[in-house]
Amino acid sequence: MNRLWKYGDGVDTDVIFPGKYTYTLKEPGEIAAHALEDLDPRFAKESQAGDVIVAGKNWGNGSSREQAVTTLKYRGIAAVVAKSFGRIYYRNAVNQGLLLLTCPEVVDAAVDGEALTIDLATSTISTGGRTFAFPPLSPSVLSMIEAGGLVPHLRKKLGLTATGDVKIAD
Amino acid sequence: MGKTFAEKALARAAGLAEATAGQIVDARPDIILSHDNTAPIARIFNTIGVDRVAFPERLAITLDHAVPAPTPVHARNHAEVRAFVAEQGITHFFEIGRGICHQVFSEEALILPGQLILGSDSHTTHFGWLGAFGAGIGRTEVAALWATGELWLRVPEAMQVTVVGQLAPGVTTKDACLHLIGQYGADGGLYRSIEFTGPGLATLSLESRMVIPNMMAEFGAKNAYLPPDDLVFEWLEERIRRREARGAKGDVSSPSSLIPLPTSALYPDPDAEYAQRVTLDLSAIELTVSCPHTVDSAVPVREVAGRRVHQAFLGTCTNGRIEDLAAAVEILKGRKVAAGTRLLVIPASSEVMAEALKRGYVQDLFDAGAVFGTPGCGPCMGNHLGVLAPGEVCISTANRNFRGRMGEREAEIYLASPAVVAASAVKGVIADPREL
Numbered sequence: 001m002n003r004l005w006k007y008g009d010g011v012d013t014d015v016i017f018p019g020k021y022t023y024t025l026k027e028p029g030e031i032a033a034h035a036l037e038d039l040d041p042r043f044a045k046e047s048q049a050g051d052v053i054v055a056g057k058n059w060g061n062g063s064s065r066e067q068a069v070t071t072l073k074y075r076g077i078a079a080v081v082a083k084s085f086g087r088i089y090y091r092n093a094v095n096q097g098l099l100l101l102t103c104p105e106v107v108d109a110a111v112d113g114e115a116l117t118i119d120l121a122t123s124t125i126s127t128g129g130r131t132f133a134f135p136p137l138s139p140s141v142l143s144m145i146e147a148g149g150l151v152p153h154l155r156k157k158l159g160l161t162a163t164g165d166v167k168i169a170d
Numbered sequence: 171m172g173k174t175f176a177e178k179a180l181a182r183a184a185g186l187a188e189a190t191a192g193q194i195v196d197a198r199p200d201i202i203l204s205h206d207n208t209a210p211i212a213r214i215f216n217t218i219g220v221d222r223v224a225f226p227e228r229l230a231i232t233l234d235h236a237v238p239a240p241t242p243v244h245a246r247n248h249a250e251v252r253a254f255v256a257e258q259g260i261t262h263f264f265e266i267g268r269g270i271c272h273q274v275f276s277e278e279a280l281i282l283p284g285q286l287i288l289g290s291d292s293h294t295t296h297f298g299w300l301g302a303f304g305a306g307i308g309r310t311e312v313a314a315l316w317a318t319g320e321l322w323l324r325v326p327e328a329m330q331v332t333v334v335g336q337l338a339p340g341v342t343t344k345d346a347c348l349h350l351i352g353q354y355g356a357d358g359g360l361y362r363s364i365e366f367t368g369p370g371l372a373t374l375s376l377e378s379r380m381v382i383p384n385m386m387a388e389f390g391a392k393n394a395y396l397p398p399d400d401l402v403f404e405w406l407e408e409r410i411r412r413r414e415a416r417g418a419k420g421d422v423s424s425p426s427s428l429i430p431l432p433t434s435a436l437y438p439d440p441d442a443e444y445a446q447r448v449t450l451d452l453s454a455i456e457l458t459v460s461c462p463h464t465v466d467s468a469v470p471v472r473e474v475a476g477r478r479v480h481q482a483f484l485g486t487c488t489n490g491r492i493e494d495l496a497a498a499v500e501i502l503k504g505r506k507v508a509a510g511t512r513l514l515v516i517p518a519s520s521e522v523m524a525e526a527l528k529r530g531y532v533q534d535l536f537d538a539g540a541v542f543g544t545p546g547c548g549p550c551m552g553n554h555l556g557v558l559a560p561g562e563v564c565i566s567t568a569n570r571n572f573r574g575r576m577g578e579r580e581a582e583i584y585l586a587s588p589a590v591v592a593a594s595a596v597k598g599v600i601a602d603p604r605e606l
Contacts, residue, residue, distance in 0.1 A: 022553075087392055160218070
C-alpha cells in the first residue's frame with residue numbers, strides 16, 4: 001500500500017539531505033539511506049517505494065543540492081504534494097524526473113500514514129475517501145519528467161542515441 | 171506597459187526583443203558558476219554524451235566549500251575538479267584559498283551589470299548587488315548548460331522593495347534583511363525577482379549592499395536586483411584594470427571588459443508591472459537576530475540577549491568582507507573572547523585576508539583570541555573547520571541557520587550582524603554591542 005508521509009511548512013534541504021554528506025556520498029543507495037535524516041529518522045527506515053510525501057508551504061527551500069531530490073527518487077518516492085515548493089528544488093525535481101504537485105487542499109485533508117493515489121490522466125489525487133483536482137502539468141514539464149529528467153531529455157534533443165535509462169552518479 | 175529588470179535581463183539573455191513575466195525563455199548565461207560540486211557535475215556531463223564544454227570561457231569555478239580538503243574523499247573530489255578544468259581548458263578557475271565563489275567572481279569582475287549568471291549554488295542571487303541577474307540552479311542544469319550554453323528559465327514576477335531612510339549607527343543591511351524576511355516569511359519572495367529601489371540605497375556602502383541580494387535567497391527569490399550606480403561602475407572598472415594589469419587579459423575571453431559598464435546596465439521602467447510593492451524603512455530597523463532553525467524567526471537582539479554561546483563565527487559570502495571584519499575589530503580590539511566561547515574568523519577571500527593583514531585587523535582579532543580559517547565557506551554548511559557538537563549554540567554571520575546545517579542536528583544556530591557576533595563572543599552570551 002502506498003502510504004503518505006505528512007510534514008509541515010518550510011521543510012528545508014538541510015533536513016531533507018544534510019550538507020555534510022554532499023561531497024562524500026555518491027552512490028544512490030547511500031544517498032537514499034539518509035533521506036529526511038534530520039526531519040524524521042523513521043522515514044529512511046520505513047518508507048517504501050511508491051510512498052508519497054505531503055507537505056506544507058515552501059518544501060525544499062534552501063540549498064541548491066540536488067541530492068535533496070535524488071534521495072527521494074532513489075528511495076522510490078512517487079511524488080511530493082505540497083502547498084508550494086522552493087524554486088530551485090522545483091527545477092531540480094523536474095530535471096531529475098521526480099513528480100511534484102502543488103495542491104493545498106490535499107495537504108489540509110491528508111492524514112499521516114493514510115493511503116494516497118495520484119491519477120495523472122485526470123489530474124486528481126485521492127485520499128481519505130475524497131478526491132481533489134490539481135492544475136494539470138505543463139506539457140514541457142511533463143515531457144521532461146516522462147523522459148526521466150533533463151539529461152535523457154537533452155540526449156533526445158541533441159539526437160544522441162537513447163539507450164534507455166541513463167545512470168547518473170550524482 | 172514598462173518592463174521589470176527581470177523581464178529586460180532575461181529578454182537580453184535569450185536574444186529576444188522583449189519578455190514578459192510567466193514566459194519561458196531559453197536563456198544563454200554570460201557566466202556559469204560552480205564550485206566543489208564541479209566534479210559531480212562533470213560526472214553528469216559525461217552521461218550526456220558531449221565531449222567538450224560548449225563555451226569554456228563562460229565557466230567560472232572556485233574551490234571554496236571544503237578547503238583545504240578535510241578528508242581523502244574531499245581531496246579526491248578536488249583532484250577530479252582540477253582534472254576537468256585542465257582537460258576542458260577552463261581559464262576562470264580559482265584554487266583553494268582564493269575565496270568564496272560569489273566574493274571572488276565579484277572581485278574578478280567576471281560578471282557585469284545587466285548580464286546573466288547561473289550557478290549551482292543557491293546564493294547566486296548575490297550578483298544582484300551589481301545589477302546582474304543571478305540565479306541558483308541544480309547540478310544537472312549546469313551540466314546541460316556546459317553542453318549547450320542555454321537553459322529554460324521562467325521569467326519571474328517581480329516584487330518591488332522601496333528602500334527609504336537611513337540605518338541607525340551600528341545597524342546594518344544584515345539586520346534589515348533578517349527583519350524583512352521575518353516580516354514577510356521565508357517564502358515572502360518565492361519565485362520572484364526582488365527589485366530594490368529608492369533613496370535609501372544611496373546611503374549604503376557597496377559592501378553592505380552585497381549582503382542584500384545574497385540574503386534574498388532566504389526569501390525564496392529567484393534573483394534580486396539593486397540598481398547599479400557610479401559607485402558600482404567605479405568599483406568594477408578598477409577591478410577590470412587590476413586584472414588586466416596582472417596580465418590576465420588573455421584569460422578573459424568573455425567580452426566583459428569591452429563593454430562600457432554604464433551602457434550594459436539595465437534599469438526597470440517606472441511603469442513596470444510589479445506583483446507586489448513594499449517599503450523598507452531603514453531608520454526603523456533594529457539590531458536583529460534570527461533564531462534556530464529558520465531565517466524568518468527574526469527578533470530584536472534584546473529578546474534573545476543573554477543566551478549562552480559556545481561558538482561565534484565571523485565569515486561567509488554574506489558577511490566575510492573587510493567592512494565586516496572592521497565592525498568586529500571595533501568591538502574586539504583590546505577585549506578578549508569569553509572563556510568557554512570560541513571565535514572563528516574566516517575571510518570571504520584572499521583579497522579580504524590581505525587587506526585585513528594590511529590594516530592590522532588580523533593581529534587585533536588574534537590578540538582578542540580569534541581562530542582563523544582558510545578563506546572559503548568554512549563551517550557554514552557543516553563540512554569542516556568548526557562544526558558543532560550536540561547541544562552547542564553558534565551565533566553566525568552566515569545566511570542560513572537550518573537544523574543540522576553546521577553538522578549536527580541537536581545544535582542551534584543564531585544569525586546576526588558581525589558586530590552582534592563579535593559582542594556575543596566577548597560576553598559569551600548573545601549580546602547587544604552597544605551595551606559593552
